[in-house]
Amino acid sequence: MPFATRVHPGKKIRLSDIDPKANGGLEKADGEAQLEKLSLELGELQELLYAAGTHSLLVVFQGMDTAGKDGSIRAVFNHTSPLGQRISPFKVPTPLERDHDFLWRVHSQTPEKGMISIFNRSHYEDVLVVRVHELAPKAVWSKRFEHINNFERLLADSDTIIVKFYLHISPEEQEQRLLDREREVEKAWKLSAADWVERRSWSKYMTAYEEAIQRCTTSYAPWIVVPSDRKWFRNLAVAESLVETLRPYRKGWVDALTERGQAELTAIRAARGERGRRN
Amino acid sequence: MPFATRVHPGKKIRLSDIDPKANGGLEKADGEAQLEKLSLELGELQELLYAAGTHSLLVVFQGMDTAGKDGSIRAVFNHTSPLGQRISPFKVPTPLERDHDFLWRVHSQTPEKGMISIFNRSHYEDVLVVRVHELAPKAVWSKRFEHINNFERLLADSDTIIVKFYLHISPEEQEQRLLDREREVEKAWKLSAADWVERRSWSKYMTAYEEAIQRCTTSYAPWIVVPSDRKWFRNLAVAESLVETLRPYRKGWVDALTERGQAELTAIRAARGERGRRN
Numbered sequence: 001m002p003f004a005t006r007v008h009p010g011k012k013i014r015l016s017d018i019d020p021k022a023n024g025g026l027e028k029a030d031g032e033a034q035l036e037k038l039s040l041e042l043g044e045l046q047e048l049l050y051a052a053g054t055h056s057l058l059v060v061f062q063g064m065d066t067a068g069k070d071g072s073i074r075a076v077f078n079h080t081s082p083l084g085q086r087i088s089p090f091k092v093p094t095p096l097e098r099d100h101d102f103l104w105r106v107h108s109q110t111p112e113k114g115m116i117s118i119f120n121r122s123h124y125e126d127v128l129v130v131r132v133h134e135l136a137p138k139a140v141w142s143k144r145f146e147h148i149n150n151f152e153r154l155l156a157d158s159d160t161i162i163v164k165f166y167l168h169i170s171p172e173e174q175e176q177r178l179l180d181r182e183r184e185v186e187k188a189w190k191l192s193a194a195d196w197v198e199r200r201s202w203s204k205y206m207t208a209y210e211e212a213i214q215r216c217t218t219s220y221a222p223w224i225v226v227p228s229d230r231k232w233f234r235n236l237a238v239a240e241s242l243v244e245t246l247r248p249y250r251k252g253w254v255d256a257l258t259e260r261g262q263a264e265l266t267a268i269r270a271a272r273g274e275r276g277r278r279n
Numbered sequence: 280m281p282f283a284t285r286v287h288p289g290k291k292i293r294l295s296d297i298d299p300k301a302n303g304g305l306e307k308a309d310g311e312a313q314l315e316k317l318s319l320e321l322g323e324l325q326e327l328l329y330a331a332g333t334h335s336l337l338v339v340f341q342g343m344d345t346a347g348k349d350g351s352i353r354a355v356f357n358h359t360s361p362l363g364q365r366i367s368p369f370k371v372p373t374p375l376e377r378d379h380d381f382l383w384r385v386h387s388q389t390p391e392k393g394m395i396s397i398f399n400r401s402h403y404e405d406v407l408v409v410r411v412h413e414l415a416p417k418a419v420w421s422k423r424f425e426h427i428n429n430f431e432r433l434l435a436d437s438d439t440i441i442v443k444f445y446l447h448i449s450p451e452e453q454e455q456r457l458l459d460r461e462r463e464v465e466k467a468w469k470l471s472a473a474d475w476v477e478r479r480s481w482s483k484y485m486t487a488y489e490e491a492i493q494r495c496t497t498s499y500a501p502w503i504v505v506p507s508d509r510k511w512f513r514n515l516a517v518a519e520s521l522v523e524t525l526r527p528y529r530k531g532w533v534d535a536l537t538e539r540g541q542a543e544l545t546a547i548r549a550a551r552g553e554r555g556r557r558n
Contacts (some may be wrong), residue, residue: 053378083409099332099391101437107386112378143436150429157422 002244003061003237004165006223007217014205015213015225020170022227024236027103031236034076038239042078045246049114050084052253053260055159056111059242060119062128063167064205065195066155066177067228072167075235076119076242090125102126102144103151110155123148123274124164127212145215156220163245164221165238166213167228281523282516283444284504292502294485294492299411299449301506303515310515314499317518322358324525328393331532332539334438335390338521339398341350341407342446343484345456346507348399351446354514355521356397361543364395381405381423382430389434402427403443406491411483435499442524443493443500444517446507450481517525533549 003024007013023031049055061069073087088109097105103123127144130136152162178195181187183270198205213223224241228234286292302310328334339548340348341480352366367388376384382402390396406427410420431441457474460466477484492502503520 056378062492098387099335099393101433101439103433104386104389107383110379111384112375114378140436147429147433147436150426150433154380154382154426154429157419157426160380 002240003233004227004241004279006241007213007223007225009217009219009222011214011217013210013214013225015168015210017210018168018225018227020168020227020229023230023233026233026236028230028232029231035232035236035239038236038243039076039079042076042239042246045079045250046080047242048250048253048257049116049246050081051114051260052256053114053247053254054253055161056113057109057116057246058119058155058160058162059116060122060124060164061164061167061178061207062122062124062165063170063228064174064202064267066174066181066200067167067169068234069167069229072119072165072226072235072238075231076239080116085118086111087118087120089120089133090122101147103147107151111113111160113159122164123151124212124216128205128208131208132201148216149218150220151219152216152221161245161249162221163242164216164223165241166209166223166225167232167234168225169228170191170198173229174199241275281519282512283506283520285520286502286504288496288498288501290493290496292489292493292504294447294489297447297506299447299452299506300507302509302512303514305324305357307509307511310511312513314511314518317515317522318358320353320522321355321518321525324397324529325359325363326520327529327536328395328525329360329533330393330539331535332393333532333535334440334528335392335505336395336525337390337434337439337441338395339401339403339441339443340446341401341403341444341488342507342511343453343481344477345447345453345460346446346448347510347513350510351444351505351514351517352397352399354510355518356395359395363393364397366397368399369401379427380467382426386430390439391437401443402430403491403495407484407487411480424491426462427479428497428500431495431500432498440524440528441500441503442521443495444514444520445488445502445504447504448507450478452508453478464497465532469513 003022004017005013026034026247040163049057063069063071077085086109094107106119106123108120109117126136127141127148131141156162178191178199181191213225217223226234226237226241282301284292284297298476305313328336336536340351342348356364365388369385372384385398388396388398405415406423409415410417435441455460457478460470492504496502505513505516505520
């Protein structure tokens with residue numbers, strides 16, 4: 001039984017119906033043991049993805065401040081090779097980025113075949129923060145859902161596997177985490193006064209997330225809602241969803257890399273033979 | 280009366296119905312005088328585009344070998360400032376480009392606000408040469424028309440003005456130009472044996488161009504067919520189409536740059552005043 005909620009295209013979703021405190025009926029120690037296994041398997045799958053070179057993987061992380069975007073990336077991708085993945089954080093757009101369409105900076109960071117791109121925030125900010133704070137008129141942001149779906153379909157048609165995680169925390173848990181950061185000076189760099197201001201827009205954000213998740217869940221680029229009040233469970237649920245998404249490709253990748261290897265060996269033997277004759 | 284044929288969305292077009300030798304009833308000297316005026320006006324319009332910073336311009340050039348893509352760019356953009364424009368030639372994709380979706384390399388070259396991007400060949404090669412030489416299966420390239428329209432709409436929604444030129448030459452004129460290049464060693468670098476081989480696929484290319492032009496002519500990104508057997512007339516027709524496209528924006532750009540200028544002057548005077556007080 002999956003730990004996270006996979007959204008289905010065309011289906012209504014209410015975030016308030018999903019419990020951020022869910023633990024899948026597990027104890028923490030149990031969850032951590034399962035995570036270790038899953039992230040090892042993810043490492044294997046990445047190696048196959050890399051060697052086969054037939055697909056790429058795009059993983060999007062979104063969530064309110066403190067929801068654990070950085071933390072999940074650290075915990076889940078700790079048995080994967082850094083050579084095969086690239087993490088792209090999307091912060092406030094630069095002037096040059098702002099002078100292009102909103103997908104320009106994102107498109108440049110999409111993964112080539114064999115690679116994983118991890119988006120820490122993403123093009124979805126352009127229908128989230130932009131909407132909540134009215135940084136663009138509705139006439140502009142409301143067109144973006146379709147642009148996003150078209151863009152993600154373009155990637156999917158080029159064999160990019162897309163998984164999008166919404167890390168779902170409760171406002172109470174967020175408050176706790178912000179206070180924790182305030183108490184520890186080593187963590188306070190992650191904090192800003194703006195975080196407290198942002199909290200006031202919580203319900204506006206929930207509305208924006210619900211619409212984005214609903215309108216941009218497609219068969220080729222689903223959203224997955226991850227209960228995130230418990231960090232260990234959030235990590236487990238993310239890892240499980242990723243592994244479940246990739247497992248069906250395993251056989252094809254093994255076949256593809258075997259084929260590549262055979263071709264390479266044939267070429268190598270031919271080259272060796274030629275050199276032998278020349279000497 | 281426009282010298283080039285502006286294609287209309289949803290309308291059939293037969294390239295064989297358009298005369299590549301058309302001269303608009305003009306003599307060459309007359310045409311060259313008109314071109315000079317138009318390219319001066321284009322220079323002025325570019326300055327306004329740049330200063331206003333509200334729009335960008337994307338100009339696509341496509342055509343068979345020797346149709347005059349380089350030549351038109353040289354002749355038409357000779358009174359525009361190189362600071363405000365960027366020419367992107369799209370050649371055979373690199374391995375990294377090939378490992379991304381076909382629009383990846385193109386998207387990175389789109390113009391930011393205030394700028395002109397000129398594409399010497401473009402994303403259309405992926406439904407032209409790729410189709411003619413079966414470099415990808417039909418299932419792949421046939422999906423690209425829609426991807427292209429979606430992509431161009433994304434750009435248009437961000438205030439990019441798009442104009443796409445098909446430089447239309449006859450196979451007889453091409454033969455003449457190839458032979459001319461062969462005769463002059465200084466021109467032969469532009470020639471390759473492949474050019475003669477490509478000629479054999481002429482009618483396949485015409486079919487591919489007709490479908491691309493028809494399916495990817497939209498209100499926001501029209502194709503313009505330019506009779507190109509006479510170089511002077513081709514240049515004139517390109518310049519005229521560009522100027523006609525940009526003229527309606529002139530007033531808005533003047534207003535926008537006046538507004539920007541006013542704001543700047545107010546800020547400058549305030550800064551000067553402050554410094555005065557400090558000293």
